[in-house]
Amino acid sequence: MKQKTALIIGIAGQDGSYLAEFLLSKNYRVVGLMLNSIVLSSSLIAHLANKIAITYGDLLDMGSIMETIRSYQPDEIYNLAAQSSPGDSWRLAIETAEITGVGAQRVYEAVRCVKPDCRIYQASSSEMFGTPTMVPQNEHTPFEPVNPYGAAKLYAHSMAQIYSKSYNLFIACGILFNHESPRRGINFLTQKVAYGAACIKLGILNSPDLNEQGEPIVKNGTIALGNLDAKRDWGFAGDYVEAMWMMLQHKTPGTYVIGTGEIRTVRQLCEEAFHGVGLDWKKHVVADQRFIRLTETGTTVADATKAKSELGWSPRTSFADLVKMMVEHQINRIKKQQN
Numbered sequence: 060m061k062q063k064t065a066l067i068i069g070i071a072g073q074d075g076s077y078l079a080e081f082l083l084s085k086n087y088r089v090v091g092l093m094l095n096s097i098v099l100s101s102s103l104i105a106h107l108a109n110k111i112a113i114t115y116g117d118l119l120d121m122g123s124i125m126e127t128i129r130s131y132q133p134d135e136i137y138n139l140a141a142q143s144s145p146g147d148s149w150r151l152a153i154e155t156a157e158i159t160g161v162g163a164q165r166v167y168e169a170v171r172c173v174k175p176d177c178r179i180y181q182a183s184s185s186e187m188f189g190t191p192t193m194v195p196q197n198e199h200t201p202f203e204p205v206n207p208y209g210a211a212k213l214y215a216h217s218m219a220q221i222y223s224k225s226y227n228l229f230i231a232c233g234i235l236f237n238h239e240s241p242r243r244g245i246n247f248l249t250q251k252v253a254y255g256a257a258c259i260k261l262g263i264l265n266s267p268d269l270n271e272q273g274e275p276i277v278k279n280g281t282i283a284l285g286n287l288d289a290k291r292d293w294g295f296a297g298d299y300v301e302a303m304w305m306m307l308q309h310k311t312p313g314t315y316v317i318g319t320g321e322i323r324t325v326r327q328l329c330e331e332a333f334h335g336v337g338l339d340w341k342k343h344v345v346a347d348q349r350f351i352r353l354t355e356t357g358t359t360v361a362d363a364t365k366a367k368s369e370l371g372w373s374p375r376t377s378f379a380d381l382v383k384m385m386v387e388h389q390i391n392r393i394k395k396q397q398n
């Protein structure tokens with residue numbers, strides 16, 4: 060059978076790096092599109108450098124996307140690139156719309172013009188549900204985004220349906236709920252908690268890594284977080300990238316909700332992380348108004364029944380194992396930096 064070529068746009072992000080590993084294990088030729096600003100040797104895909112082809116481009120630049128597709132003739136494109144932080148999306152509202160929203164449309168448009176038989180995976184998000192009235196959420200739950208990120212993702216999601224129907228393109232959308240890993244950016248909540256627990260366990264009471272306010276994430280032995288009662292469905296990114304691939308192997312393009320179906324509060328996340336290293340989270344975590352979002356996302360939890368029945372996908376990693384993996388990774392990272 061002919062070797063397939065997959066183009067991963069946003070390969071140097073959390074999901075892109077896991078997806079690249081997964082597709083290599085499936086014998087794909089993997090091409091990754093990265094921003095020029097990313098240094099390959101210190102990126103999340105440094106260990107794959109001699110196994111993949113790297114090209115540079117930008118979702119803001121139509122020419123670079125068209126040229127990449129023309130040169131590599133991919134069978135599958137995974138569009139994972141985005142300004143991906145809901146929290147930062149008020150500060151970066153226009154950039155979020157242009158990259159996360161219209162950027163995805165540039166991919167559909169480029170495929171339509173250059174290689175219309177190429178299958179596309181679009182990274183949609185549970186943030187499109189905003190403050191849902193139905194719990195859990197499935198593919199029929201109405202969208203009501205409450206932040207610029209959710210709105211930009213909904214634009215990209217809607218355009219995917221329009222391009223799919225109008226031009227007969229194969230565009231599958233995964234409505235993924237929060238998924239985390241040791242590769243999560245330090246500006247995301249779960250990684251802050253994992254890093255905080257690791258620092259305090261190692262006796263670091265003022266951390267070198269800073270939060271979005273430019274202060275140490277751990278300050279005087281304490282981490283400051285937003286709404287501790289916020290509820291989320293957290294899974295492991297390594298499990299979720301398999302669902303992306305499964306969507307593109309299905310006979311028809313579809314939309315699939317992907318999540319664990321388990322709901323936990325930020326408090327429970329802190330408890331799990333700190334308890335795992337023998338600490339009492341209540342002594343080290345404070346709620347700080349400055350980190351509360353302008354509009355809070357509601358209770359989002361996935362009903363992934365369709366993905367299970369149509370694709371055969373289910374998550375494999377438990378919440379406890381995920382948190383343990385992230386805290387242990389941070390402990391090892393800090394120890395390495397200390398040596």
Ligand code: NAP
Nearest residue numbers: 069071072073074117118139140141143182184235237238
């Ligand atoms: P991530 O780690 O932030 O990766 C996104 C990647 O896109 C980064 O490598 C980023 O480069 C790149 N990028 C940003 N702007 C770009 C541009 N203009 N042109 C080309 N590349 C650009 O995000 P992730 O967690 O892997 O998530 C992957 C996708 O799934 C994203 O679209 C995200 O919004 C979506 N999603 C994620 C979750 C989740 O919980 N992780 C849930 C639902 C949906 P820089 O690092 O240099 O900015």
